[in-house]
Amino acid sequence: MTDADERAAVAERAARAGARVADERFRSDIAVETKGEVDVVTEADRAAQRTVIEAIRESFPDDAIVGEEEDERKTVPDEGAAWVIDPIDGTNNYVRDIRVWATAVAAVVDGEPVAAAVVAPALGDVYTADAEGAYRNGEPIAVSDVSDERRATVAPTLWWEFDARDEYAAACEAVVRRFGDMRRLGSAQITLSTAAAGGLEGVVSNLRANPWDSVAGVFIVRQAGGRATDLNADRWRHDSTGLVVSNGDLHDEVLATALAVEEST
Structure with missing residues (x-):
């Protein structure tokens, strides 16, 4: 071994x-x-x-x-x-x-x-x-092959504090305006794992994720063929700002969602 x-x-x-x-x-x-x-x-x-x-x-x-x-x-x-x-x-x-x-x-x-x-x-x-x-x-498992935004489901994840409720609202609005549907599961690791298995086309946040909320799930997504970047479209790391995960086909659209949230601040 x-x-x-x-x-x-x-x-x-x-x-x-x-x-x-x-x-x-x-x-x-x-x-x-x-x-x-x-x-x-x-x-x-x-x-x-x-x-x-x-x-x-x-x-x-x-x-x-x-x-x-x-x-x-x-x-x-x-x-x-x-x-x-x-x-x-x-x-x-x-x-x-x-x-x-x-x-x-x-x-x-x-x-x-x-x-x-x-x-x-x-x-x-x-x-x-x-x-x-x-x-x-x-x-x-493998990520979804959906490439049509209207058929895609995207999850805003992590937690926006009470003094950042405008960002939370902006995240929800940005998702529902761009994509067919939205989910919020309440567990970032399960959300990322669900994306890895093809149940979601994207996972998005403009925040810096705690490593315990993200590192395992991001690795599972990548090994399933997905993509994970920060807000600059650079490869996501444990200390990145922003968490933008997609099936690859819709990454630009998911990234645009995260940037729209960031611009609302």
């Missing part, structure tokens, strides 16, 4: 382990804390993150860990090996008993993802990506 193969196996194993912990507590009487006006966290988030880290440490004890909860580092190093984890992406869905949430794990080397897993146990879906491609429940 190559190092890349091992990292892909560990990413999936760790994500599955964390997802099991979160799923055991799903739709239970769990206490909810707030980290901001709408950002919430539960003990399930913390327990799942600890489980993910334990699974990674069994094989890669010295790698850096980038995680949403507790005292893990919050930025991706540009050199060396690291793991980017989100124990429950979509916690607002989770605490509302909505099934759209996932545990996400990405393996990164020198700032670039090399493997990823997004496990959505309440939906029964496991998305993975390695050096060879992208998969859902073990079967290869």
Whole structure:
């Protein structure tokens, strides 16, 4: 097994382990804390993150860990090996008993993802990506081949704070004026994975994404044949401003949507 193969196996194993912990507590009487006006966290988030880290440490004890909860580092190093984890992406869905949430794990080397897993146990879906491609429940997936804007569905993603509601409104307006339909799923990692599997033609935000909300899903999209850039149409990185993801055929249109949101500020 190559190092890349091992990292892909560990990413999936760790994500599955964390997802099991979160799923055991799903739709239970769990206490909810707030980290901001709408950002919430539960003990399930913390327990799942600890489980993910334990699974990674069994094989890669010295790698850096980038995680949403507790005292893990919050930025991706540009050199060396690291793991980017989100124990429950979509916690607002989770605490509302909505099934759209996932545990996400990405393996990164020198700032670039090399493997990823997004496990959505309440939906029964496991998305993975390695050096060879992208998969859902073990079967290869590919982005949509839709090239007609009127047949396309695009999702605005990430969260616009209350002082940026004009941007949120602009994002929704820009999507519905350009494309056939819009979805907002409430979990960036599931949204990106859905695009990788052809369920969406685009995913768009003018914001800088947290790495735990984005790195795994972007890698899955790319390995499924999709494209991800920043607002300048440059290749998206973990520290980019703007997240513009598409099936490739409609990238210019999705990018124009993101720029329209940015121009509204």
